[in-house]
Amino acid sequence: MPFTISTLVSFEEDIKKSHFQAFAVPVENEQAVKDFLEEYKDITTTHQCWAWKIGHQVRFNDDGEPSGTAGRPILATIEGNDLTNVLVLVNRWYGGIKLGTGGLVRAYGGCAGKCLLLAEKIELIEKKKVQFSCLFNEWAIFQYELNTQQIEYIEEYTADGVSITALLQIHQIEPLALKIQDTTRGREQLKVIDDEAEE
Incomplete structure (x- = not known):
């Protein structure tokens, strides 16, 4: 049975001086994704990385981070929680210390995962x-x-x-x-x- 989340949740943490902020939100269609990303566009961030899954459709974006270190780990957390119709956006403000590819994967995936833990899962009614x-x-x-x-x-x-x-x-x-x-x-x-x- 597919699940989605009931409402918008957010989570923030600092990892090696970089500040990470995640938002998870339920979305019905691609237009809702575009609207949310537009509304939460933040030019003060170093990177705004995201992933979403609606039904069988998935998309993710590394926004300048090394390929596969941000969007894909965020998507993996959505799928690992058996969620669909969900968009997760993770903002990063670079703090001067490089995390390396493994560190980035853990940071983005971990931040997205902790954010989704705060969300109330609800059964998705087709x-x-x-x-x-x-x-x-x-x-x-x-x-x-x-x-x-x-x-x-x-x-x-x-x-x-x-x-x-x-x-x-x-x-x-x-x-x-x-x-x-x-x-x-x-x-x-x-x-x-x-x-x-x-x-």
Whole structure:
């Protein structure tokens, strides 16, 4: 069962006069990663190294540190904790003493690991994107249904009615599909969109 973290956590430590500061944050998509990195951009740092994992996608960045000494150890800590949908950013302010490659690996990986230890792990609930359409007079019924179950959705009004895109947890798909069939008397079907196809 994949896990993510519930909220943003941070951790700081000094290693041989270099100051390290780690942030771990839950992320849903690459845009959330970009937004966070933009918001936490700090020009006073010597290096801002990071790694993230969303589903099967991973990325990491050494930001000028020797290749493989920062981003990869941070990613290893995320994977070692069985986490996904997580971004870990580790800032370093150089203090004048070189740590060497092994020291850097331990510093970045260790700081990321201690930061993740502070985070509350929560079970990641897989969601699928779905689409369906309905007539204007049916929309109130579906809107009530989606709001009651706290389902995220976007509605678009068309000439013929309303087109809805929603994010559903797996167990919510079948009941909604049946509701759509009943309400529209079989005219409309719930379509599950495969996210992989979009990329």
